[in-house]
Amino acid sequence: MSVAAQPAAASSKVLGDLYARNAKSVMWRGYTATKTNTYLVIVSGFFEPVFYLLSMGIGLGALVGTVATTTGQEVPYAAFIAPALLAVSAMNGAVYDSTWNVFFKMNYAKLYEGMLATSLGPLDVALGEISLALARGALYAAGFMAVMQALGLNLAWSAILALPAVVLIAFGFAAVGMAITSYLKTFQQMDWINFFMLPMFLFSATFYPITVYPEPIQWIVQALPLWHGVELVRGLTTGALSTALLGHALYYVVMIAVGLVVTTRRLRHVFLD
Amino acid sequence: MPQPVIRASNLVKKYKDFAAVGGIDFEIAPGESFGFLGPNGAGKSTTMRMIGAVSTRTGGELEILGLDPDKYGPEVRSQLGVVPQQDNLDVDLRVRDNLIVYGRYFGLPTRTIAPRADELLGFAQLSDRAKARVEDLSGGMKRRLTIARALINDPKILLLDEPTTGLDPQARHILWDRLFRLKEQGTTLVLTTHYMDEAEQLCDRLVVVDKGSIMAEGSPADLIRRFSSREVLEVRFGGGRNEEVASQLGGIGDRHEVLPDRILVYSQDGEAELSRIHQLGLKPITSLVRRSSLEDVFLRLTGRSLIE
Numbered sequence: 334m335s336v337a338a339q340p341a342a343a344s345s346k347v348l349g350d351l352y353a354r355n356a357k358s359v360m361w362r363g364y365t366a367t368k369t370n371t372y373l374v375i376v377s378g379f380f381e382p383v384f385y386l387l388s389m390g391i392g393l394g395a396l397v398g399t400v401a402t403t404t405g406q407e408v409p410y411a412a413f414i415a416p417a418l419l420a421v422s423a424m425n426g427a428v429y430d431s432t433w434n435v436f437f438k439m440n441y442a443k444l445y446e447g448m449l450a451t452s453l454g455p456l457d458v459a460l461g462e463i464s465l466a467l468a469r470g471a472l473y474a475a476g477f478m479a480v481m482q483a484l485g486l487n488l489a490w491s492a493i494l495a496l497p498a499v500v501l502i503a504f505g506f507a508a509v510g511m512a513i514t515s516y517l518k519t520f521q522q523m524d525w526i527n528f529f530m531l532p533m534f535l536f537s538a539t540f541y542p543i544t545v546y547p548e549p550i551q552w553i554v555q556a557l558p559l560w561h562g563v564e565l566v567r568g569l570t571t572g573a574l575s576t577a578l579l580g581h582a583l584y585y586v587v588m589i590a591v592g593l594v595v596t597t598r599r600l601r602h603v604f605l606d
Numbered sequence: 607m608p609q610p611v612i613r614a615s616n617l618v619k620k621y622k623d624f625a626a627v628g629g630i631d632f633e634i635a636p637g638e639s640f641g642f643l644g645p646n647g648a649g650k651s652t653t654m655r656m657i658g659a660v661s662t663r664t665g666g667e668l669e670i671l672g673l674d675p676d677k678y679g680p681e682v683r684s685q686l687g688v689v690p691q692q693d694n695l696d697v698d699l700r701v702r703d704n705l706i707v708y709g710r711y712f713g714l715p716t717r718t719i720a721p722r723a724d725e726l727l728g729f730a731q732l733s734d735r736a737k738a739r740v741e742d743l744s745g746g747m748k749r750r751l752t753i754a755r756a757l758i759n760d761p762k763i764l765l766l767d768e769p770t771t772g773l774d775p776q777a778r779h780i781l782w783d784r785l786f787r788l789k790e791q792g793t794t795l796v797l798t799t800h801y802m803d804e805a806e807q808l809c810d811r812l813v814v815v816d817k818g819s820i821m822a823e824g825s826p827a828d829l830i831r832r833f834s835s836r837e838v839l840e841v842r843f844g845g846g847r848n849e850e851v852a853s854q855l856g857g858i859g860d861r862h863e864v865l866p867d868r869i870l871v872y873s874q875d876g877e878a879e880l881s882r883i884h885q886l887g888l889k890p891i892t893s894l895v896r897r898s899s900l901e902d903v904f905l906r907l908t909g910r911s912l913i914e
């Protein structure tokens with residue numbers, strides 16, 4: 334058959350056998366698998382942050398009143414935590430998809446082994462899996478932002494930019510998550526990921542301003558990825574635009590680049606050694 | 607011989623210092639059915655993975671359809687169908703979707719794959735299970751689906767790593783029949799197996815490998831001729847007497863071999879040897895004359911003890 338005979342990656346020889354420009358087939362596979370199986374996971378991923386927002390934002394918000402953002406702007410408590418929850422749910426979804434899911438597919442389902450026996454390269458697999466996680470994350474984010482809009486928590490026009498920002502955040506976490514997962518051998522090691530994620534969720538200026546911490550602690554928090562995500566999304570939804578936002582975005586661009594390079598190398602090492 | 611589709615010379619694969627494949631040479635002609643026969647750990651799967659362009663060689667030369675698999679991985683893989691030793695079907699997908707999705711990994715459009723998927727389901731006798739979940743298939747059905755999947759890109763070469771291990775006789779015969787049809791259509795088959803009857807049925811030519819090296823090469827009949835006799839006489843004397851009797855059998859048969867429970871006498875004419883044994887006044891409890899098989903060759907070349 335002539336179609337099969339065409340060299341799959343002829344025009345992308347820079348990446349050699351790493352990339353066959355066919356990440357979309359990996360996404361298609363994920364879509365088909367989701368269709369075949371339950372929709373429940375998808376629905377629950379949407380509701381979790383909404384419940385947080387309603388209980389803490391509305392409930393606690395009544396006691397707290399307003400809070401000052403990094404730029405000094407006073408905003409209602411619900412408007413303060415909503416963007417943080419958006420960033421957190423992007424992180425959680427991306428990390429779940431790129432760690433637990435990927436770990437299982439790599440080690441138990443032998444899914445990638447099958448994929449890499451075709452004309453796909455490791456980069457196709459990595460990009461396809463990550464894109465799928467992002468598509469799902471974007472869907473959740475759009476839903477959550479609709480809720481924010483309904484509750485009047487999008488304070489500025491720039492809130493619309495929070496959507497691509499969330500995708501960027503998810504991309505960063507997914508790329509790094511997949512890279513880390515490719516080194517892990519047992520489920521026990523996977524627990525370390527949760528061990529790291531929970532405190533990051535609680536302390537990254539999610540529920541109160543970073544200024545409550547002494548300065549050295551602030552530095553630590555500022556070194557962690559989630560803080561940059563929270564600040565980026567909060568800046569956009571509250572309209573506190575500054576060049577700092579570009580710095581936050583850059584943090585994620587670096588995560589993506591490093592994550593993709595490491596993941597591709599590792600997939601190649603593990604499956605094409 | 608026409609231009610070979612696979613050519614390996616001094617092919618080596620090392621894991622750290624251990625040579626899983628220690629410098630082997632072989633050539634496979636288009637349309638040929640070629641087998642790797644060898645005990646556990648011989649390096650069969652390792653060789654198959656190098657041919658399948660999913661494992662880079664440590665040394666030597668390897669060419670698949672004229673391309674170096676280490677440099678042209680995706681191009682080489684696009685021309686291959688691979689049936690791995692362990693099924694790795696996509697359990698999240700239904701039976702037919704397994705074929706469709708796999709075809710898309712090769713970058714083929716759905717309009718090409720869809721009719722082919724239906725045809726292959728028929729070929730694998732799975733048409734009525736098209737919508738079933740993979741988990742609900744029996745082992746034999748899974749194996750047939752894996753073979754169907756390997757054919758979705760209409761490969762020039764089909765690599766089968768122990769295609770029928772773990773299947774019952776019916777399932778094996780169905781699979782053999784399917785593989786035979788592919789061979790008739792001109793697909794090059796490369797397979798590994800532990801089953802001598804499978805090798806005799808399917809392989810035009812085979813190599814016996816052990817500990818990463820090729821011990822012998824030839825057609826099944828050729829190997830039997832070279833490494834065994836036409837017939838084998840099996841005699842049992844029971845209760846530890848075999849060893850003692852064997853010492854009196856000098857001059858009988860081309861050679862003989864003592865096993866714990868029986869003595870094998872290799873010969874052109876088993877019946878004649880049996881009457882000579884009777885003439886010596888020896889009375890075996892049971893005796894059996896059979897044609898020599900590839901199994902005799904295999905055991906002669908790779909020994910009877912477990913290697914691992």
Ligand SMILES: Nc1ncnc2c1ncn2[C@@H]1O[C@H](COP(=O)(O)OP(=O)(O)OP(=O)(O)O)[C@@H](O)[C@H]1O
Nearest residue numbers: 621625626644645646647648649650651652653691
């Ligand atoms: N990834 C690996 N790392 C280290 N050693 C390996 C690896 N893969 C295979 N080996 C070793 O290489 C040798 C050959 O293995 P291989 O799987 O090729 O054998 P085989 O002939 O297919 O055996 P079997 O009949 O049991 O499938 C074995 O000793 C095995 O332990």
Ligand SMILES: [Mg+2]
Nearest residue numbers: 650651652691
């Ligand atoms: Mg094997």
